[in-house]
Amino acid sequence: MIRLIAAVVALWPMSVDAACRQALVLALDVSGSVDAQEYVLQRDGVATALASDAVQALVLAPGAAPIQLAVFEWSGPDEQAMILNWTEITNAAALSQAIATIRSHQRQPQSPTTALGSAMQRGGALLAQHPSCWKHTLDISGDGQANTGPRPQFVDLSQAPAGMIINGLVIGEGDAHGADHRAANIRELGSYFSAYVTRGPGAFVETAIGFEAYAAAMERKLIRAVD
Secondary structure (H helix, E strand, C coil): CHHHHHHHHHHHHHHHHHCCCEEEEEEEECCCCCCHHHHHHHHHHHHHHHHCHHHHHHHCCCCCCCEEEEEEEECCCCCEEEEEEEEEECCHHHHHHHHHHHHHCCCCCCCCCCCHHHHHHHHHHHHCCCCCCCCEEEEEEECCCCCCCCCHHHCCCCCCCCCCEEEEEEECCCCCCCHHHHHHHHHHHHHHHHHHCCECCCCCEEEECCHHHHHHHHHHHHHHHCC
16 A cells, blocks of 8 residues: 555656646648748747747746647648647746747748648647647638638548637738728638638637738737637
């Protein structure tokens, strides 16, 4: 009995360390509609949002179990590249290193097509790598509808964790001076994401009026998505 108690006590810290309150995957659209400047705005926008005081306060909440974070970029059906491999955000240093890794990533050559359903499947597969996390969230950014691969409304997510949440961040396309065009585009794309992409309890769609507004939209999205 004494040996059993000692074994339980010895294992207890490991159980606490292994706790994960949320597995969070961010998926960035790098299809042909995203030019080099827009790519940088999107990539750096994620880093800027993660570095904001409001997001850091949530991610690094005192006494809370850590978050597992991964980021990838996507375009065609078989073209997804990791920007940040799974990283356990246990403290400010770990978060700072993750932000630096994101900022330093260079865009990988990929297809110009938009396989949104395939990105959903890849995100689900990544989240399945952390089955013990209490919550599983995939946040997908995009500036257009799917035009190849499995359609989002029919995508097979049977391998993803039960209760997975998929949120969207839609980006208005076009010239910054074309406000009316962007507004119409973002309404249409937002409705598309709401109808076919979002999944799970409390899922939502955030909007960015152009890539220059991406960082602020990502910050709002992370504040809503992170528990």
